[in-house]
Amino acid sequence: AACTHRNRNDALHPLWQSPLTIPGGTRQSPINIQWRDSVYDPVLKPLKISYDPTTCLHIWNNGYSFLVEFDDSTDRSVIVGGPLENQYRLKQFHFHWGAINEWGSEHTVDSKFYPAELHLVHWNAVVYPTFEEAVMEGNGLAVIGVFLKLGAHHEGLQTLVDALPAVKHKDAVIEFDVFDPSCLIPSCPDYWTYAGSLTTPPLTESVTWIIKKKPIEVDENQLEAFRMLLFTSDGEEEKRMVDNFRPLQPLMNRTVRSSFQ
Numbered sequence: 001a002a003c004t005h006r007n008r009n010d011a012l013h014p015l016w017q018s019p020l021t022i023p024g025g026t027r028q029s030p031i032n033i034q035w036r037d038s039v040y041d042p043v044l045k046p047l048k049i050s051y052d053p054t055t056c057l058h059i060w061n062n063g064y065s066f067l068v069e070f071d072d073s074t075d076r077s078v079i080v081g082g083p084l085e086n087q088y089r090l091k092q093f094h095f096h097w098g099a100i101n102e103w104g105s106e107h108t109v110d111s112k113f114y115p116a117e118l119h120l121v122h123w124n125a126v127v128y129p130t131f132e133e134a135v136m137e138g139n140g141l142a143v144i145g146v147f148l149k150l151g152a153h154h155e156g157l158q159t160l161v162d163a164l165p166a167v168k169h170k171d172a173v174i175e176f177d178v179f180d181p182s183c184l185i186p187s188c189p190d191y192w193t194y195a196g197s198l199t200t201p202p203l204t205e206s207v208t209w210i211i212k213k214k215p216i217e218v219d220e221n222q223l224e225a226f227r228m229l230l231f232t233s234d235g236e237e238e239k240r241m242v243d244n245f246r247p248l249q250p251l252m253n254r255t256v257r258s259s260f261q
């Protein structure tokens with residue numbers, strides 16, 4: 001049943017009416033991560049994350065998801081190591097979630113969906129002068145994916161949840177000037193990594209995905225707070241912002257590597 005529902009969102013929202021798969025695309029995202037098919041790579045380093053909480057700027061409902069955007073004009077919030085050749089700057093983070101807890105994540109693990117997935121979007125400011133250029137290049141972006149599972153209340157997430165009513169409608173923005181997103185990343189260092197793409201337009205094949213093995217726990221009220229957001233602007237007929245994930249894409253000729261045995 002979940003699989004049919006997942007495809008239902010193609011008709012629901014313009015974003016997902018874009019081509020299911022880019023013609024000629026060989027590295028599209030998201031994918032199912034088959035744990036037993038992932039290959040341990042001893043060369044993979046630990047991912048080094050150093051975020052400066054004061055680089056946080058605002059929260060914005062852009063009609064696809066809600067984004068927390070950062071000042072990426074300097075190297076104050078960066079990641080390095082892991083599968084990455086260069087240092088990448090944090091630009092924004094956002095989430096994908098479902099209408100109910102049975103689905104909502106973009107990636108799956110052994111075909112299991114999580115109720116939501118966090119994406120921290122970074123760009124290679126060492127090699128490319130702007131984010132927009134990095135979006136078009138094979139090694140331009142690095143996105144950390146963190147699965148959310150239903151469980152204990154998440155203190156760090158709550159500060160974000162408390163601000164969501166202020167960005168209920170598309171195009172709403174509120175100032176959000178101190179937040180450390182590393183509180184949303186599990187301390188367990190284990191991750192999978194593969195070469196993929198953006199999961200929203202322009203769907204460019206420019207993302208090194210780093211998917212954390214361990215999920216974070218959030219409670220039902222916190223997931224419900226995501227589902228109270230709207231795709232629509234103030235004054236339009238309300239459409240709840242749910243099921244804002246892209247359907248799974250073919251693995252094609254790719255190997256998912258793991259940083260753990």
Ligand SMILES: NS(=O)(=O)c1c(F)c(F)c(S(=O)(=O)CCO)c(N[C@H]2CCc3ccccc32)c1F
Binds near residue numbers: 062135
């Ligand atoms: N799942 S994902 O990580 O691929 C991903 C998203 F799912 C998503 F919704 C967005 S967005 O900014 O809300 C919508 C723009 O496409 C972005 N934003 C990126 C993509 C392109 C772009 C251009 C300017 C600013 C941010 C972004 C994104 F990288």
Ligand SMILES: [Zn+2]
Binds near residue numbers: 095199
């Ligand atoms: Zn995303």
